[in-house]
Amino acid sequence: MEITGIGGLILLALDIWAIISIVGSGASTGGKVLWVLLVLFLPLVGFILWLLFGPRAARA
Known part of the structure:
Protein backbone atom coordinates (compact mmCIF):
# COMPACT_ATOMS: atom_id res chain seq x y z
CA MET A 1 0.00 0.00 0.00
CA GLU A 2 2.83 2.44 0.72
CA ILE A 3 4.23 2.06 -2.79
CA THR A 4 0.94 3.33 -4.22
CA GLY A 5 1.10 6.39 -1.97
CA ILE A 6 4.72 7.10 -2.84
CA GLY A 7 3.97 6.58 -6.54
CA GLY A 8 1.09 9.04 -6.28
CA LEU A 9 3.32 11.65 -4.65
CA ILE A 10 5.96 11.17 -7.34
CA LEU A 11 3.33 11.52 -10.08
CA LEU A 12 1.97 14.66 -8.39
CA ALA A 13 5.46 16.19 -8.28
CA LEU A 14 6.07 15.32 -11.95
CA ASP A 15 2.71 16.80 -12.96
CA ILE A 16 3.45 20.02 -11.07
CA TRP A 17 6.83 20.20 -12.81
CA ALA A 18 5.13 19.67 -16.18
CA ILE A 19 2.54 22.39 -15.52
CA ILE A 20 5.21 24.89 -14.45
CA SER A 21 7.17 24.07 -17.61
CA ILE A 22 4.07 24.42 -19.78
CA VAL A 23 3.20 27.82 -18.31
CA GLY A 24 6.78 29.02 -18.85
CA SER A 25 6.92 27.80 -22.44
CA GLY A 26 6.61 29.89 -25.56
CA ALA A 27 3.43 28.10 -26.67
CA SER A 28 0.26 30.02 -27.41
CA ALA A 60 17.58 31.11 -20.09
Missing part, protein backbone atom coordinates in the same frame (compact mmCIF):
# COMPACT_ATOMS: atom_id res chain seq x y z
CA THR A 29 -2.16 30.64 -24.55
CA GLY A 30 -4.67 28.19 -26.01
CA GLY A 31 -1.99 25.54 -26.35
CA LYS A 32 -0.89 26.06 -22.75
CA VAL A 33 -4.47 25.71 -21.51
CA LEU A 34 -5.00 22.49 -23.46
CA TRP A 35 -1.74 20.94 -22.20
CA VAL A 36 -2.45 21.92 -18.58
CA LEU A 37 -5.97 20.46 -18.80
CA LEU A 38 -4.58 17.26 -20.30
CA VAL A 39 -2.05 16.89 -17.49
CA LEU A 40 -4.67 17.68 -14.84
CA PHE A 41 -7.40 15.34 -16.08
CA LEU A 42 -5.15 12.47 -17.24
CA PRO A 43 -2.15 12.74 -14.89
CA LEU A 44 -0.07 9.77 -16.05
CA VAL A 45 -1.02 9.76 -19.74
CA GLY A 46 -0.94 13.56 -19.90
CA PHE A 47 2.53 13.68 -18.36
CA ILE A 48 3.87 11.06 -20.77
CA LEU A 49 2.35 12.86 -23.76
CA TRP A 50 3.75 16.19 -22.56
CA LEU A 51 7.16 14.59 -22.07
CA LEU A 52 7.14 13.28 -25.64
CA PHE A 53 5.33 16.05 -27.55
CA GLY A 54 4.65 19.03 -25.28
CA PRO A 55 6.08 22.53 -25.17
CA ARG A 56 9.16 23.10 -23.05
CA ALA A 57 10.02 26.07 -20.86
CA ALA A 58 12.24 28.64 -22.52
CA ARG A 59 15.94 28.13 -21.76
Whole structure:
Protein backbone atom coordinates (compact mmCIF):
# COMPACT_ATOMS: atom_id res chain seq x y z
CA MET A 1 0.00 0.00 0.00
CA GLU A 2 2.83 2.44 0.72
CA ILE A 3 4.23 2.06 -2.79
CA THR A 4 0.94 3.33 -4.22
CA GLY A 5 1.10 6.39 -1.97
CA ILE A 6 4.72 7.10 -2.84
CA GLY A 7 3.97 6.58 -6.54
CA GLY A 8 1.09 9.04 -6.28
CA LEU A 9 3.32 11.65 -4.65
CA ILE A 10 5.96 11.17 -7.34
CA LEU A 11 3.33 11.52 -10.08
CA LEU A 12 1.97 14.66 -8.39
CA ALA A 13 5.46 16.19 -8.28
CA LEU A 14 6.07 15.32 -11.95
CA ASP A 15 2.71 16.80 -12.96
CA ILE A 16 3.45 20.02 -11.07
CA TRP A 17 6.83 20.20 -12.81
CA ALA A 18 5.13 19.67 -16.18
CA ILE A 19 2.54 22.39 -15.52
CA ILE A 20 5.21 24.89 -14.45
CA SER A 21 7.17 24.07 -17.61
CA ILE A 22 4.07 24.42 -19.78
CA VAL A 23 3.20 27.82 -18.31
CA GLY A 24 6.78 29.02 -18.85
CA SER A 25 6.92 27.80 -22.44
CA GLY A 26 6.61 29.89 -25.56
CA ALA A 27 3.43 28.10 -26.67
CA SER A 28 0.26 30.02 -27.41
CA THR A 29 -2.16 30.64 -24.55
CA GLY A 30 -4.67 28.19 -26.01
CA GLY A 31 -1.99 25.54 -26.35
CA LYS A 32 -0.89 26.06 -22.75
CA VAL A 33 -4.47 25.71 -21.51
CA LEU A 34 -5.00 22.49 -23.46
CA TRP A 35 -1.74 20.94 -22.20
CA VAL A 36 -2.45 21.92 -18.58
CA LEU A 37 -5.97 20.46 -18.80
CA LEU A 38 -4.58 17.26 -20.30
CA VAL A 39 -2.05 16.89 -17.49
CA LEU A 40 -4.67 17.68 -14.84
CA PHE A 41 -7.40 15.34 -16.08
CA LEU A 42 -5.15 12.47 -17.24
CA PRO A 43 -2.15 12.74 -14.89
CA LEU A 44 -0.07 9.77 -16.05
CA VAL A 45 -1.02 9.76 -19.74
CA GLY A 46 -0.94 13.56 -19.90
CA PHE A 47 2.53 13.68 -18.36
CA ILE A 48 3.87 11.06 -20.77
CA LEU A 49 2.35 12.86 -23.76
CA TRP A 50 3.75 16.19 -22.56
CA LEU A 51 7.16 14.59 -22.07
CA LEU A 52 7.14 13.28 -25.64
CA PHE A 53 5.33 16.05 -27.55
CA GLY A 54 4.65 19.03 -25.28
CA PRO A 55 6.08 22.53 -25.17
CA ARG A 56 9.16 23.10 -23.05
CA ALA A 57 10.02 26.07 -20.86
CA ALA A 58 12.24 28.64 -22.52
CA ARG A 59 15.94 28.13 -21.76
CA ALA A 60 17.58 31.11 -20.09
